[in-house]
Amino acid sequence: MSSPNCCxxxxxxxxxxxSVRSDTPGxxxxxxxSxxxxITAGxxxxxxxxALLTIHAANDAKTKSEIDFAGCSAPRVASIA
Structure with a gap:
C-alpha cells in the first residue's frame, strides 16, 4: 500500500x-x-x-469528485473471462 498522500x-x-494517472511511479x-x-480502472x-481518487468532470478540470480509499480493503475477486 502507498503513502496516505497518494492520489x-x-x-x-x-x-x-x-486518462487514469497516479502520483505513484509504476x-x-x-x-x-470511455x-x-x-473510472473503473481508477x-x-x-x-x-x-489512495485518494479524484474524478474530474468531462471537459472541466475544476469540477471534481473525490473518494478516499486510505485504510480501505476489499477482497480480491477473480476475473471472469
Whole structure:
C-alpha cells in the first residue's frame, strides 16, 4: 500500500480520451475510450494503493469528485473471462 498522500486522478484529455494517472511511479497509468472504463480502472488503482481518487468532470478540470480509499480493503475477486 502507498503513502496516505497518494492520489489517483481520472480526467478527460483534450483528444477526448479518458486518462487514469497516479502520483505513484509504476502503477500502470492508462488511457481509456470511455469515462466508465477509466473510472473503473481508477477505483481499482485507488483501492490497491489506498489512495485518494479524484474524478474530474468531462471537459472541466475544476469540477471534481473525490473518494478516499486510505485504510480501505476489499477482497480480491477473480476475473471472469
Amino acid at each position: 489517483v486522478r481520472v480526467f478527460q484529455t483534450e483528444a477526448g480520451q479518458w 502503477t500502470g497509468d492508462g488511457d481509456y475510450p 469515462q466508465s472504463d477509466a 477505483v481499482r488503482m485507488a483501492m490497491a494503493e489506498g
